[in-house]
Amino acid sequence: MATLLAIVDPGFDDLSALKRAEQLAIDTGARLHLFCCDYLHDISAFSSRKEAKASTLAQNKAQLEALAEPLRQEGIAVSTEAYWNSEWQESAVHASSRVGAYLILKSSPLKTPGSDSEAEVALLRKANSAVLLVRDSAPWTHQRILAAITPDGDDSGHDLLNNQIITQAHRLGQATQSTVHCVTALEQKLQIVDVFILLADNHLPDEAEVHSNEEHISQRFGVPPERIHIHLGPPREVILQTVEELRVDVLIIGTVARHGVKAALMGNTAEKLLSVIDTDILVVN
Secondary structure (H helix, E strand, O other): OOEEEEEOOOOOOOOHHHHHHHHHHHHHOOEEEEEEEEOOOOOOOOOOHHHHHHHHHHHHHHHHHHHHHHHHHOOOOEEEEEEEOOOHHHHHHHHHHHHOOOEEEEEOOOOOOOOOHHHHHHHHHHOOOEEEEEOOOOOOOOOEEEEEOOOOOOOHHHHHHHHHHHHHHHHHHHHHOOEEEEEEEEOOOOOHHHHHHHHOOOOOOOOOOOOOHHHHHHHHHOOOHHHEEEEEOOHHHHHHHHHHHHOOOEEEEEOOOOOHHHHHHOOOHHHHHOOOOOOEEEEEO
């Protein structure tokens, strides 16, 4: 049985990720693992750090179990885990690997200065599974999923990432009965089939079979041509415009895992969109 890991923030005041996880568990038949990581820097209310840890873990575990019980009554298999660590993103990644989760869900309202955005970006970069950042707990109503793909003849890694993005899009679309759209931003006009030929290890349609960039993408990724959106311009602006025009429920985008100084200095399209997109964002690594 597939597993979803829902991160429940300490304080239990924002349950957006849990509500979205419940919806997806019902749609997909997945089990849920509710995970809460907490840490107290100020332990003055306790006699020792050991007491602070034990008390916090016991309280959080009890609250997780209280959240899990109604879900179990709905027929959803639910496990819970309370953890103690100052680096919640590191602990969430390890927990995801332990339970074999294919998707991590986290509540992620639009960020303000001084928020926990750096830790969130670290989660996106280091997670071994896709991460769904939940902006709002309201049900998905427009039944549209937008997958952002990047043809790049110089980087086979982009080709693999594109395939992972599309796989997630089709999987989610089938589970939620949503239509899948694709968006591609081009810095300059080009024939996308030429890019894919450089990367392909299987048959691509002949020029006589396919005539437009939209049809090339349709043939390769199984999305109807009328749902392919190709625009000239920087990826951030193109994706943002398409999200707003289509009123999508979730944007699926890829990011590249990076570590060390290079990771601190280099951003990417996914990370730049976190502060401006108000719809759910599924990030594939």
